[in-house]
Amino acid sequence: MHVRTLVRSATATLAMTLALAGGQAVAAPSPAGDRALAPRVLTYDASASAEFKSAVDRGAAIWNESVDGVELRPVATGRRADIRILADNGWPRALPTTLGNGIVYIGRQAVVQGYDTVRISAHELGHILGLPDRKPGPCSSLMSGSSAGTACKNPYPNAAERAEVERDFGGVSVRTAEGPRDVVTAD
Template identity: 70%
Template sequence: MHVRILTGGLAVACLVSLSLTGGQASAAPRAAEAPLAARVLTYDASGSAEFRSAVDRGAAIWNGSVDAVELRPAAAGQRANIRVLADNGWPRALPTGLGNGTVYIGRQAVDQGYDTIRISAHELGHILGLPDRKPGPCSSLMSGSSAGTSCTNPYPNAAEKAAVEGNFGGALTGRAPALRAEVMVD
């Protein structure tokens, strides 16, 4: 048996319905439950310069790895949830809330030999609510630079996928996960 807590307008509508039927709840035919739609987050990579294809690939990796969220390029003139910029510093993410913020693809790490697609997927992971896991193995996307320049794995592991599913699955069901608002520098 599934128990659901109703909030807001739906709860009010159910209470009104019960009061109109004299408090007798009647079973309505149960429709098949549709799966929850992915939360769509848009990103603007127009400022990512030479890293544009790496950003698109990092977004595609997350799209292929999780169901609860989908990253899409923002349409022209659309305000994006995520801005992606290139600069000469170290890669970093500045989340402003779950699914929102700015990612910097820093040339300093690229010049040192770090993989651009791994950087992109890692920094997008911060926007999706994941913290750094340092030190860590190459199999952990969120191990970031601690895995070394030879690590080119851009894919989240099972725990990282599950954490993002939980973050956005929780958001879809009204349970907002905690997100620390801090700069994630890698």
């Protein structure tokens, strides 16, 4: 979201500068420009994520800090979420249905083995955002998942992972789904 914030700040600063200089600041209509800056908003429901709710919220916040094309928000009460997040006793996994939609399981088995809950959450959300596993891989790659080992606590996507999500979502307000996926990603 850093680019959107920067553009909005620069626009506001320019308008204020013109006003102070005695000029007239008039906002030119730019509906296409506004849409280009608007992220696709995806909602998530972490109400069934049990003890992992704060890790899920942090994982979503990390994606929001890292990319501009998509924004993850908690679903409003009574609404249907794009992403459902559940806790279970198995291994963490994501079941994407379409780009930006699906179910994430925060499995306790990996947590018991010592894997970081925020990294797990961000990694599994990465699958919903269209990223595949990249195993084996270094800790600097979020999508390396469990192959980075239990000592790896990095929950941030690297530059290539961020760029791939940006390409997939394109920073536009509306995008059609890529179609169903029938591949289960288990980490």
